Amino acid sequence: MNRKVIIIGSGPAGLTAALYTARANLNPLVFEGSQPGGQLTITTDVENYPGFPEGIMGPELMDKFRDQATRFGAECHFKHVTKVNFSEPPYKVWVADECYTAETIIIATGASAKMLGLESESELMGYGVSACATCDGYFFKDKKVIVVGGGDSAMEEAIYLTKFASEVLIVHRRDEFRASKIMVKRALNNLKIKVAWNTVLADILGTQKKGVHSVMLKDTQNDKTREEACDGVFMAIGHIPNTDLFVEALDADQAGYIFTKNGSTATNLDGVFACGDVQDNVYRQAVTAAGSGCMAAIDAEKYLENLHG
Amino acid sequence: MSDNVKEITSVNFETEVLKSDTPVLVDFWAEWCGPCRAIGPVVDEIANDYNGKVSVGKLNVDNENQLAMQYGVRSIPALLVFNNGAVVNQIVGAVPKNRITDILNTVISS
Structure with missing residues (x-):
């Protein structure tokens, strides 16, 4: 027809x-x-x-x-x-x-939701990597999670995740957020939220069986890479x-x-x-x-x- | 919920899932999960279509947090396919029906 x-x-x-x-x-x-x-x-x-x-x-x-x-x-x-x-x-x-x-x-x-394009990111999607805090935040009670991004949705996800997580680290590639002022203020005033400025996510470490155990973060100022322990990674990069x-x-x-x-x-x-x-x-x-x-x-x-x- | 779908809990998990004679599709879900609501009717359809060949159960992660943790569920909806007491396949996220039935058909014919 x-x-x-x-x-x-x-x-x-x-x-x-x-x-x-x-x-x-x-x-x-x-x-x-x-x-x-x-x-x-x-x-x-x-x-x-x-x-x-x-x-x-x-x-x-x-x-x-x-x-x-x-x-x-x-x-x-x-x-x-x-x-x-x-x-x-x-x-x-x-x-x-x-x-x-x-x-x-x-x-x-x-x-x-946009992805960074890392191999580990697609492999671990649903196993510790997520693009939806409201769907998956629940599984990170008293855990440490990373939020990647600097816009309104990154702030929203980070704030939402503090309901469950013990600590939320926002990883952002620049030295200021492009999110609206009200959202930035809400995020920065939250005691559970910390920020890694001028930093990019270089890799996610973990397995489908055991989930994510850490990430590699690269400082864009000096190109130094460090490992940061965490249990979940939430993508909010647009x-x-x-x-x-x-x-x-x-x-x-x-x-x-x-x-x-x-x-x-x-x-x-x-x-x-x-x-x-x-x-x-x-x-x-x-x-x-x-x-x-x-x-x-x-x-x-x-x-x-x-x-x- | 279809009559062919069983509510899975820690009480009946062993008998209904681990010791089942047929493969079992377990839908890990929660009330507050939008994509779970989207896939719910599809899981019901599958339970009717595969009646007798695959048992289908729903496991509410709010009530059965331990089982969700035990099976490493970190994102829902998560559809775990059990056969002879072990997880043989899993699908994360709301996917079209044929993605699920393809997997079930492979499990049945193996």
């Missing part, structure tokens, strides 16, 4: 696009990907989503987004798109060997857009963020739209993602109207 709309991604952008296209009777099919609900599902309290004055838990908010979209007929599948072909309409999307086609595609695949599937077909900037036309969600291909963090490296908020998801739905609806007259 050739669909009117396929939406790839299920964070605030994808599910808002699903809500709007469902209400426009376009019967959207949503591929939720490997992290249904997106990045908010690995946070705790969301305090800045309007309409929830007391705050709301990230996973709960995303359940509400999904419920609202499915109420109007959006079909959400916990499936991960593995290949696309946008060379001509109808556009093709594969989930392993199953092929789906649609007249329009809305890309809302968001962004993922995000990369999830655009591997689309780089051939779509214009993107050097970091991989998809280009959209000013004031719209249109990409360089007619009928392919992009919304949320996958095309936004500036605002990156749930509410801006939701807003652009709504734009993508309206853009897709208009495109289909013009197509069918």
Whole structure:
């Protein structure tokens, strides 16, 4: 069956696009990907989503987004798109060997935590290395952990981890944080948090069986390396857009963020739209993602109207 | 939760997991873990699909911290596959269903 709309991604952008296209009777099919609900599902309290004055838990908010979209007929599948072909309409999307086609595609695949690229980092991911303090902090009760990064998410992770860990060492390559002042103040005032300035993580030592036992830290001022004992390493060095599937077909900037036309969600291909963090490296908020998801739905609806007259 | 999914605790761990006649998939999870909620329905589906071939259990790490520590779980969801009393494979994080079934199929046919 050739669909009117396929939406790839299920964070605030994808599910808002699903809500709007469902209400426009376009019967959207949503591929939720490997992290249904997106990045908010690995946070705790969301305090800045309007309409929830007391705050709301990230996973709960995303359940509400999904419920609202499915109420109007959006079909959400916990499936991960593995290949696309946008060379001509109808556009093709594969989930392993199953092929789906649609007249329009809305890309809302968001962004993922960036990794340093160390071999030990990927080997020990889930075995002491983590990109999600709220998921894994619990396993580091009374242990010493390292947080790598200097932005708001690094501060947030470090502060959150003090609920469990005995000591949190923030490793940052510069001599000041780029995080907002309020977050830096909260972090530096916390007695459990220490900072290694001008320092980079050179290696992580441990095994999958026994976990992490230490890290190698390099001082960028004098290039000296030292070993620091710790039980866990949390990466918070920023995000990369999830655009591997689309780089051939779509214009993107050097970091991989998809280009959209000013004031719209249109990409360089007619009928392919992009919304949320996958095309936004500036605002990156749930509410801006939701807003652009709504734009993508309206853009897709208009495109289909013009197509069918 | 599917009827085919057992709640695993330190009390029944030995009989249900270590001494099971079939391979066992144990989902280490917690209420507060978003990705665990995402993968929960998939684990339920697998329990129904593999009924009789693989037993499926859920282990709440908040209640069974000792077992989580014993098996070196440092990130959830963690899906550990046991066969003849030992861990033969494990998956960390919410992954698509076919990643899990591929592993189960290999374990069953071995």
